[in-house]
Amino acid sequence: MVVHYSPPWANTHIIGIAGSSGSGKTSLAVRIVSALNLPWVVILSMDSFYKSLKPEESARAFKNEYDFDAPSSIDFDVLVERLRDLKQGRKAEIPVYSFEKHQRVEHTTTIYSCHVLILEGIFALYDPRVLELLDMKIFVDTDADVCLARRLARDIKYRGRDIHGAIKQWTAFVKPNFELYVEPQKKNADIMVPRGIENSIAIDMIVKHIQRALLSKSDEHIKTLRALGQGYDADEPLPANVKVLKDTPQLRAMHTILHDEETTREDFVFYFDRLATLLVERGSDHLAFKPKEVQTPQGLTYAGLELSKDVSAVVILRSGGTLEVGLRRVVPDARIGRLLIQSNARTGEPELHYQNLPSSLAKDSVLVLDPQVATGAGALMAVTVLKDHGVDEERIVFVTYLAGLGGLRRLTKVFPKLKIIVGKIQEGFERRWIDERYFGS
Numbered sequence: 180m181v182v183h184y185s186p187p188w189a190n191t192h193i194i195g196i197a198g199s200s201g202s203g204k205t206s207l208a209v210r211i212v213s214a215l216n217l218p219w220v221v222i223l224s225m226d227s228f229y230k231s232l233k234p235e236e237s238a239r240a241f242k243n244e245y246d247f248d249a250p251s252s253i254d255f256d257v258l259v260e261r262l263r264d265l266k267q268g269r270k271a272e273i274p275v276y277s278f279e280k281h282q283r284v285e286h287t288t289t290i291y292s293c294h295v296l297i298l299e300g301i302f303a304l305y306d307p308r309v310l311e312l313l314d315m316k317i318f319v320d321t322d323a324d325v326c327l328a329r330r331l332a333r334d335i336k337y338r339g340r341d342i343h344g345a346i347k348q349w350t351a352f353v354k355p356n357f358e359l360y361v362e363p364q365k366k367n368a369d370i371m372v373p374r375g376i377e378n379s380i381a382i383d384m385i386v387k388h389i390q391r392a393l394l395s396k397s398d399e400h401i402k403t404l405r406a407l408g409q410g411y412d413a414d415e416p417l418p419a420n421v422k423v424l425k426d427t428p429q430l431r432a433m434h435t436i437l438h439d440e441e442t443t444r445e446d447f448v449f450y451f452d453r454l455a456t457l458l459v460e461r462g463s464d465h466l467a468f469k470p471k472e473v474q475t476p477q478g479l480t481y482a483g484l485e486l487s488k489d490v491s492a493v494v495i496l497r498s499g500g501t502l503e504v505g506l507r508r509v510v511p512d513a514r515i516g517r518l519l520i521q522s523n524a525r526t527g528e529p530e531l532h533y534q535n536l537p538s539s540l541a542k543d544s545v546l547v548l549d550p551q552v553a554t555g556a557g558a559l560m561a562v563t564v565l566k567d568h569g570v571d572e573e574r575i576v577f578v579t580y581l582a583g584l585g586g587l588r589r590l591t592k593v594f595p596k597l598k599i600i601v602g603k604i605q606e607g608f609e610r611r612w613i614d615e616r617y618f619g620s
Contacts, residue, residue, distance in 0.1 A: 182407060184593040186563050187400045187528060188219065188292045189268030192392050193312055194385075195303040197364045198319030199357050200248065201328070203375030204299040207319055210376045211297060214386045217393075218532060221293040225300025228258045229276045231283045240281040243347045248356040250302055259308045265296055266312055270567055291567070292531050294396070295389055301357075304364040315388060318368035319375050323354075397528050404528075404556050407589040417584075418591050421599045422465075424457060434603055437616075447616050451550075454580060454602055455505025459546065462578040462600040463509055466490060466544040488544045488574075491537045495520055495549035495561055501617040502548040502578060513546070514539060518564060520557040529556040534564065541569030547577045550613045555586030562594050572596040583608055 194211075196204045208222045229252055232240055239245040246252060257274065264271040272287040290296075303309070304316050331342060365371065372381045424430055436442050436450045469487035472480055490510050494500055496519040506513060519533035537543070545565060552558050558577065565575055573596050580602040587604065590597065614620070 182592050184403070184407070184559055184563065185400075186268055186292070186560055187396060187530070188294050190396070191265050191268065191293060191296050192314050192389065192396070193262065193266065193296045193298060194315045194317065194389070195309065195313040196297060196299040196317045196319060197301060197303040197305070197361065197368070199321060199323070199361055200301055200353050201325070202319040202321040204301075204303075204319050206376045207317070207372065207382070208297045208299045210382055211385060211389070214382060215295070215389060217294070219293050219530075220295040220297070221290055222297045222299060223273065223290065225253060225258065225298065225303060226278075227273050227276055227288075228254045229283075230254045232281050237281045244351075245281075246352045246356070248301065248352045248360075250305055250360055253300075253302055255302075255306045255308070259306065259312075261290075262296075262298070262309065262312050265290060265293065268292075268567070292534070292564070294393060301361050302364075304367040305360065310367060314392065315385070316367055316369045317385065318365050318371050320365070320371055320373045321375055397523075397526055401526060401528055404554065404559075404589070407559075407592055408554070408585045417587060417604075418595065420595070420597065421587060421591060421601060422461060423601045423604060424461060430454075430457075430602075442616075444616065444619050451501060451580075451613070451617055452504040455502045455550075456508050457505075458578050458580060458600055458602055459502065459505040459509040459548075462546055462576045462598075465576045465598045465600075466546075467574070486544070488542065489514065489539060490546065491516060491540050491543040492546040492548060493518060493536065493540075493561065493565065495547070495557065496533070501550045501613055502580075506546070506548060510546070514543070516540065518561055520560055522557065527554075527556075529560045531560060531564065536564075536568055540565070543570075543574070545570050545575045547575060548579075549577070550580040551609075551611050552579050552582040552586040552590070553608060553611060554583065555589035558586065558590050559593055562590070562597060576600065580613065581605060581609070 196208055198204050205224070212220045212222060229247065232245065236245055261271040261273060270289060270291040273290055274287055275284045277284050304318065310316070331346070370381065370385065372378050376382070433450050433454050437447060437454070467487045468484040470482065471485040472482050475481050490513045492506050492510070492513045493516045494503060496517050514537040516536035517533070518531065520529050520531055522529055547561055547565070549558060549561065562575060562577070566572060572594055575597055577597055577599045579600070582601045582604055584604055584606055585608070587599065587601070590599065
């Protein structure tokens with residue numbers, strides 16, 4: 180039976196911060212991020228979701244006669260769609276709006292794997308669909324004169340307006356629309372924050388709420404990982420898609436050298452590179468091939484095969500780097516991407532710290548390189564990331580040297596179509612040590 184696995188960034192904790200233009204929403208969001216001091220907290224500005232203007236609207240905008248402070252100027256349909264993607268842990272492409280051109284630009288910004296998303300904008304608490312997705316709703320209440328001063332400074336410095344145009348916008352649109360559309364959002368707020376970033380008590384309360392929510396999510400994720408390792412008969416065989424290198428005398432001799440504490444680092448690297456080559460070669464047997472005929476130097480026709488898809492390899496940092504020599508020997512032109520997944524020292528929960536994946540990943544055959552699978556938590560996260568970036572499970576080949584039986588069972592339970600190449604299976608848990616021996620740390 181296939182079991183669903185949700186990564187720790189699923190059910191993203193979304194916070195909405197609304198308030199008048201110039202009230203300090205962005206500053207408050209930045210202060211919250213700074214206080215949390217976590218790498219996976221993202222600020223999303225609603226300015227990104229302004230609608231592209233038609234020619235006549237653009238002409239009015241350049242004359243400071245277009246109303247950017249009415250709800251109709253925001254593309255709420257796209258905003259809600261992106262928020263729903265992020266809430267479900269999926270990748271979201273965020274539009275980029277140019278105030279100099281009053282149009283969306285062609286490129287987008289990608290948000291993925293954030294645990295906390297802070298949505299800030301004058302209409303963050305306006306649309307009922309957005310409100311349904313928010314876990315905390317904040318309204319920043321700041322004196323109107325302070326808001327005007329901040330608005331003038333921002334528009335002149337960052338949005339290419341002169342002081343006359345900025346005051347014209349404020350008088351004609353900002354102030355009346357605050358009374359019509361922005362101020363009524365106070366009734367939707369869970370927390371009112373007077374004085375913005377000067378209100379340290381409110382900020383401390385907000386940060387503690389987020390920390391409690393993240394701790395609760397972490398506990399649930401760890402419970403899920405533990406449950407995935409239960410419910411097996413000790414003698415139950417592994418699925419057929421788990422391929423273990425044939426136990427030959429040569430292979431056993433290499434295992435012996437690699438496990439011997441007396442082995443020098445130079446010898447360890449030499450023999451591990453040999454074994455890495457064998458692993459990647461075996462993994463390459465499961466890539467996609469198509470028929471190809473060639474002419475031999477003897478004038479004969481040879482009916483052979485060639486790769487039908489390009490190959491991308493995803494290296495799990497930093498341990499996965501130990502398999503790169505084998506990769507280069509077998510698939511020298513593979514595109515290489517990297518994921519940095521580390522276990523939290525306190526909880527043992529896997530954490531995604533970095534990703535850099537090939538742009539062609541979704542259409543390539545993909546090798547995942549990680550020399551050691553212990554609990555399987557990091558491997559689960561790695562495959563989840565690839566699937567979220569459009570890679571079919573059937574096109575992924577996971578290559579590892581040393582795998583714990585429990586980790587393999589977790590991985591195959593969640594991803595039954597995943598092909599796994601293993602050098603050696605171990606019964607019990609063993610901490611990660613291969614990268615230390617290989618890199619000498």
